[in-house]
Amino acid sequence: MKLTVPYLGHIDIFLNAMARKIGPEFIFPPKTSSRTLLLGTKYSPESACLPFKFILGNFIEALEAGADTIAMITDHGPCRVGMYDVVMQQILKDLGFQFNWIVMDDTRILGDYLLRFNRERKRRGVSFWGSLQAIRFSWKKVRLCESIERMAHKMRPLEVGRGETTRVLTDSLRWIDEASSFRELDLVFHQCAERFNRIEKDSTRNPPKVLITGEAYMVINPHANQDIERRLGEMGVEVTRTVWFTTQITHALHLDLLNPKSKRKAIKASGPYLKHNLGGECNASIGYPILYKKEGYEGVIQLLPFGCMLEAVAKNILVRVSQEYDIPVLTFSLSENLSETMIDTRLSAFVDLLQKRRERSRSISSPIKGEGNNYE
């Protein structure tokens, strides 16, 4: 069995680590390129959303590379991701591919997948303890990858030589992917942190902080959002995003009760604006800006695939959140007609706006503050 899955953040590092310990063999789709999107767009229904086109393109390339089994998640609405599997299977079959299809349905985790996993484990002769260790190891790898990404987000606006952070980040991720034991992993992580510290930086800069929120696939995957984190970082902005591989998993398994900025808390924060949870990332997209505004974030970028059913609601409500919490929001509605220039132009205008807001608040607030002090 040569299994392939759609990209979601560092899922490739996670599953590779697991595959090396307990199998099965994974064939990841080749790195998403313009050919991927071209293939996806060509064979997708015209008005399917951008994630559909990317994932279909990925699957086609993975099948060409020799994969024979596809694992795809499904859902019970209201987002259309739950219908992806039927439509995709049909398209791939019409294209003449031979493959097995595994549907990952979150309501059947206990009844079906754990049993199936257990059967597979026994067939391969892996001990129960061994598979638990493998899961723990893979999980740790992803956690480390994400903390390295967070370091890069902080370092990029401060770097003196442009592109230095991105180089270190790419190397670090590769090293982590190659590590094969807990000891080695700790060592590698230490080295990566060291390399980040050695990057020449200008500490006098005070970069504005921007939050990237929106639809999960668009936020988490650099190929879908045109590497918006790097672009913003190189414009001198410190970014963070709301969707991470680990947070998605912990949210699904209800393990994020202690996290102060979990999706659950964000949904709660969106309450005054949208009383009912509509599903997807809609409520979280409204709630996260409120949570992060309190942390001193100065701007929000919302990403959505064009025609997204849920995020369009969030977009309309974010206008009001933006006014009431005094935080500018820039919305990117992305389709397959991506233009780097468009993204760069809009981003640099947004960064200018953030700078202007800083200057203005400085010039207005200081005399008033002085006056206030006199009265006291």
Added chain:
Amino acid sequence: MSLRIGIPRALYYYRYFPFWETFFETLGFEVVVSRPSHRGLIEEGFKFADDDTCIPMKMVFAHTIDIKDRIDLLFLPRLLSVDGKTCSCPRLAGLPEMLKYSIPRLPTILAPYVDERYRNSTLFRSFSQMASALGKRSKEIKQAYQQAESTYQLIRKRMEGGENVPELFEKAGKKNLFSPKNDSGKKIAVVGHPYCLYDPYFNFDLLRILGEAQTSVYTQEMVPKEEIDSEIQGFGKDVYWDSGREILGASLYYLDSNQVDGLIYLTCFSCGVDSMIEPLVRHRVEENGKTLYLCLMIDEHTGATGVLTRMEAFIDLLERRRKRR
């Protein structure tokens, strides 16, 4: 003077209006419906609407602007799940908020949250909560609800019989526009969301064009619910959208039973539900190979001439096929 409750002539108006109307009128409210869509009304509304949504949503904006100064309360129910199994398009559930934050000086919105999957938000509970907040007694509410329910069932029967929905709602019209009993003519099934099918401004009076071309028109309302359920079961995937399920089930029913010569799928640009359902219908048409198929996608820029030309070509093709047989 009784309170005036405004209902925009858009979205689920085309399905549940008789229910709402009876419910409110029995309780002693005055029901005000926005005027039928026309160019001026729609263009005024599009100024306020967000560009990431579909036209039916923009139509709601337009119709809301049309009535907002003539009413005391705006009725926009959140119909998340009406039958307890399926759910609606999520855009509809967020609609009251979208309107509230986009249109200035809006009257208070009545937005009962209906989700039959949970016990504390059933249709009856949400509606009675709303009505008791308006100062009605529970006995009155129960009575009004029962009356509304029976009216709706009656209307639903007549829809199944093939009566034109907008005319049915106007109460005055009893003329049977599309006559399914006429076996001599060409038979065409038209499927799509009710708000696409029955708004003559939106679809350039497609049903009238078809009626004038001597065709019998079948819609998804005429397919009994049990048939839709069994078709979906046979399809294998449980479609979770209420409208999507109905459209897919009805199309499969018409295709499998070879009842019709042609199938028209009416959709609007950037509809999320249709983007996934339409390929499935199209695939089945290709497998089936007997039925003529047309997918008509309508956006803000579609002209009446374009639609008319395509309809004429479609009907000509049907004619030619018949002759060849």
